[in-house]
Amino acid sequence: xxxxxxxxxxxKTSVVRTMxxxxxxxxxxxxxxxxxxxxxxxxxIASMLFLALLFVxxxxxxxxxxxxxxxxxxxxxxxELLPQDALRTADYGGLVKQSLRNMFPKAKGxxxxxxxYKLVSTGAAFQLRDMVLQxxxxxxxSLEVWVPADDDVDMFIxxxxxxxxxxxxxxxxxxxxxxIDSMTAQESIKKKINTTFFTAGDSREPELAGIRGAxxxxxYTLVITLLLSFPIGVAAAIYLEExxxxxxxxDLIEVNINNLAAVPSIVFGLLGLAVxxxxxxxxxxxxxxxxxxxxxxxxxxxxxxxxxAILSVPPSIREAALGVGASRMQxxxxxxxxxxxxxxxxxxIIGMARALGESAPLLMIGMVAFIVxxxxxxxxxxxxxPVQIYLWVDSPxxxxxxxxxxxxMVLLAFLVAMxxxxxxxxxxxxxxx
Amino acid sequence: xxxxxIIIVTVLIFGTMAFFAGNSMAAGRDYISxxxxxxxxxxxxxxxxxxxxxxxxxxxxxxxxxxxGGFKLFCAGVGVEHPDITNASRAIKKSExxxxxxxxxxxxxxxxxxxxxxxxxxxxxxxxxxxxxxxxFLALAKDVPDPNGGEKLVPNPYKTWKDVNSxxxxxxxxxxxxxxxxxxxxxxxxxxxxxxxxxxxxxxAMKKTNKNQYKAVCHTVREDGAYIEAGENDNLIVQKLxxxxxxxxxxxxxxxxxxxxxxxxxxxxxxxxxxxAIADGQYPVSRPLFFYVKKAxxxxxxxxxxxxxxxxxxxxxxxxxxxxxxxxxxxxxxERKEFRSNVKNLKPLKK
Numbered sequence: 001x002x003x004x005x006x007x008x009x010x011x012k013t014s015v016v017r018t019m020x021x022x023x024x025x026x027x028x029x030x031x032x033x034x035x036x037x038x039x040x041x042x043x044x045i046a047s048m049l050f051l052a053l054l055f056v057x058x059x060x061x062x063x064x065x066x067x068x069x070x071x072x073x074x075x076x077x078x079x080e081l082l083p084q085d086a087l088r089t090a091d092y093g094g095l096v097k098q099s100l101r102n103m104f105p106k107a108k109g110x111x112x113x114x115x116x117y118k119l120v121s122t123g124a125a126f127q128l129r130d131m132v133l134q135x136x137x138x139x140x141x142s143l144e145v146w147v148p149a150d151d152d153v154d155m156f157i158x159x160x161x162x163x164x165x166x167x168x169x170x171x172x173x174x175x176x177x178x179x180i181d182s183m184t185a186q187e188s189i190k191k192k193i194n195t196t197f198f199t200a201g202d203s204r205e206p207e208l209a210g211i212r213g214a215x216x217x218x219x220y221t222l223v224i225t226l227l228l229s230f231p232i233g234v235a236a237a238i239y240l241e242e243x244x245x246x247x248x249x250x251d252l253i254e255v256n257i258n259n260l261a262a263v264p265s266i267v268f269g270l271l272g273l274a275v276x277x278x279x280x281x282x283x284x285x286x287x288x289x290x291x292x293x294x295x296x297x298x299x300x301x302x303x304x305x306x307x308x309a310i311l312s313v314p315p316s317i318r319e320a321a322l323g324v325g326a327s328r329m330q331x332x333x334x335x336x337x338x339x340x341x342x343x344x345x346x347x348x349i350i351g352m353a354r355a356l357g358e359s360a361p362l363l364m365i366g367m368v369a370f371i372v373x374x375x376x377x378x379x380x381x382x383x384x385x386p387v388q389i390y391l392w393v394d395s396p397x398x399x400x401x402x403x404x405x406x407x408x409m410v411l412l413a414f415l416v417a418m419x420x421x422x423x424x425x426x427x428x429x430x431x432x433x
Numbered sequence: 434x435x436x437x438x439i440i441i442v443t444v445l446i447f448g449t450m451a452f453f454a455g456n457s458m459a460a461g462r463d464y465i466s467x468x469x470x471x472x473x474x475x476x477x478x479x480x481x482x483x484x485x486x487x488x489x490x491x492x493x494x495x496x497x498x499x500x501x502g503g504f505k506l507f508c509a510g511v512g513v514e515h516p517d518i519t520n521a522s523r524a525i526k527k528s529e530x531x532x533x534x535x536x537x538x539x540x541x542x543x544x545x546x547x548x549x550x551x552x553x554x555x556x557x558x559x560x561x562x563x564x565x566x567x568x569x570f571l572a573l574a575k576d577v578p579d580p581n582g583g584e585k586l587v588p589n590p591y592k593t594w595k596d597v598n599s600x601x602x603x604x605x606x607x608x609x610x611x612x613x614x615x616x617x618x619x620x621x622x623x624x625x626x627x628x629x630x631x632x633x634x635x636x637x638a639m640k641k642t643n644k645n646q647y648k649a650v651c652h653t654v655r656e657d658g659a660y661i662e663a664g665e666n667d668n669l670i671v672q673k674l675x676x677x678x679x680x681x682x683x684x685x686x687x688x689x690x691x692x693x694x695x696x697x698x699x700x701x702x703x704x705x706x707x708x709x710a711i712a713d714g715q716y717p718v719s720r721p722l723f724f725y726v727k728k729a730x731x732x733x734x735x736x737x738x739x740x741x742x743x744x745x746x747x748x749x750x751x752x753x754x755x756x757x758x759x760x761x762x763x764x765x766x767x768e769r770k771e772f773r774s775n776v777k778n779l780k781p782l783k784k
Contacts, residue, residue: 126486169693204479370478372485372492381494394666396691
């Protein structure tokens with residue numbers, strides 16, 4: 001359309017034609033841009049919706065676990081049942097049964113009495129034992145004690161059981177429901193904050209189970225992982241970036257590190273079993289071994305993030321330092337490392353957050369186990385929070401369903417906190433060139 | 434070396450020593466290490482917790498590795514790095530026993546702890562099934578006797594329960610069950626399917642002539658989609674049954690017991706799976722549960738003898754014991770007496 005004839009009508013036509021074509025196309029282009037923006041917006045909304053769905057479904061299942069039903073019983077610390085020389089092994093269950101019988105004297109016959117005793121948790125006896133061992137002067141006195149109720153009663157009070165079903169389909173029988181109703185009328189059955197969830201280790205009874213053992217185990221494991229993977233990862237990254245020669249060997253190493261970052265985590269567990277347990281003979285199920293396995297898993301992530309951070313430091317800084325007379329070690333230690341540190345920290349925290357949520361590699365080294373005692377050191381047997389959740393999911397008791405969701409909420413809270421710290425650190429220490 | 438370096442290195446050494454000092458490493462383990470079946474796991478953990486609370490010993494550590502995996506770890510040798518006790522939902526095989534002997538694990542004590550019923554459950558929204566073991570075999574086996582008669586085996590052609598037995602409802606055969614790695618699956622195929630296959634004379638005769646083929650016919654489950662392997666998580670199977678009323682789930686009695694408001698057990702050979710029916714042997718699909726102890730560890734590791742005593746006490750495995758409240762079916766009195774004396778005398782197993 002390069003019509004260069006100087007006749008007015010032809011010139012106008014060619015100008016109008018080009019403009020027309022452009023104008024027609026413009027509408028389509030704007031429409032396409034609007035569509036693209038809307039699609040992007042819809043994608044964000046969809047992902048936020050899924051996230052909200054996840055949080056809402058877990059929270060709605062789990063928030064009830066932060067309350068536990070307690071019953072008020074009047075306990076007479078009978079000196080006959082509590083001989084002075086054998087206080088630890090005395091029959092504290094008998095004290096609980098005695099006070100229940102006193103509350104409901106109409107319960108006669110062995111079946112009725114068994115149903116009555118089942119209303120209170122087995123943990124009540126141990127609670128009384130701890131009270132007497134702490135204060136032996138309680139013997140001979142009467143006291144009102146709030147004891148945890150059995151998990152079936154707890155589920156009923158929280159509304160998870162339908163009382164209108166026929167009796168043989170219910171966990172709580174008619175006589176038990178009648179006793180619970182009379183206690184509700186006297187206000188001796190109440191829901192209180194479930195501190196046991198945070199202070200106790202694992203248990204087979206849902207009302208006595210807590211996440212403390214798993215949290216401490218996770219803490220020790222992550223401490224070992226951090227202490228080992230951060231220095232090794234950073235040092236490896238510095239060496240590979242600053243000092244290593246560029247030849248085929250370093251290329252091979254780089255490819256292997258990138259591959260290791262994508263290896264399924266259970267493979268590290270198999271490696272841990274073969275090397276740490278069988279060859280070195282370290283104790284099974286210990287946070288020490290768990291930390292070593294998770295170190296192997298997070299090292300590639302930290303090395304890659306650190307290398308990226310070091311690369312982002314401009315060469316002008318290095319050249320300026322060298323020009324002022326610094327040695328290569330001083331350039332790295334005094335200039336490159338401090339400037340690359342925010343990126344390294346972000347990578348480390350993200351690696352730690354991933355390690356916190358792992359349970360497959362710990363399966364092979366024995367950390368998927370029922371462990372009641374809270375671990376005292378790094379060689380005591382321990383379990384971690386994701387594993388605790390996995391074990392509770394397999395339990396048949398209904399009350400474990402809500403506790404599993406509550407443990408998931410705690411785990412998510414830790415992960416969100418760690419990632420938020422990563423973002424905060426990055427923003428705080430970011431330097432713009 | 435500069436002064437600063439020396440100070441840093443010394444601090445590091447003392448720091449690591451302090452970290453490790455308070456803890457005893459593998460040498461001299463002071464807790465009991467137990468591995469094994471995921472079916473016995475819920476019962477062993479209750480005893481372990483009770484043991485830990487009532488005595489001054491540490492609570493035993495129990496891993497759920499599966500019966501086969503447990504035997505592998507157990508038979509690897511004697512020493513603190515090997516487990517003391519293994520739980521099993523089946524008796525030890527001859528090959529595993531030989532492996533134990535070969536690795537120096539010479540004296541093992543077998544203790545039967547009770548019975549576990551395997552139920553076929555469906556949602557309460559539909560009527561309970563009235564099944565025979567023969568129906569179960571015909572519905573779930575890979576190869577079944579030719580429907581037209583004769584002694585040939587053909588790939589399973591049945592699609593609905595009515596095809597198998599005209600008195601059953603016309604529902605598609607959809608069964609959610611354990612995977613091949615599970616001891617529950619082993620027990621189910623042996624008790625329910627083999628029990629049903631034996632009712633065909635020619636299959637029963639095969640047992641004497643060609644044992645391998647007999648086992649293959651009785652124990653192989655169909656793979657065309659009617660039997661769905663639902664993994665080890667029985668809670669998930671219960672949820673799926675609620676969502677899909679036409680399906681049947683296979684799991685242990687304790688899960689039925691905890692969810693009686695949602696699911697019901699099918700009648701097998703006319704018997705409903707209740708606690709009483711399984712206890713007196715009427716319900717046919719029930720299997721014994723065991724654990725095995727190394728005699729060498731019984732004296733070496735603190736607490737093993739007391740743990741054995743707790744497990745074999747009446748308050749644990751008796752008729753009114755806390756294990757029966759968790760869904761385990763107790764043994765008859767005579768058997769309990771026999772195994773209790775075996776444990777007291779640490780009588781080794783001979784195979």
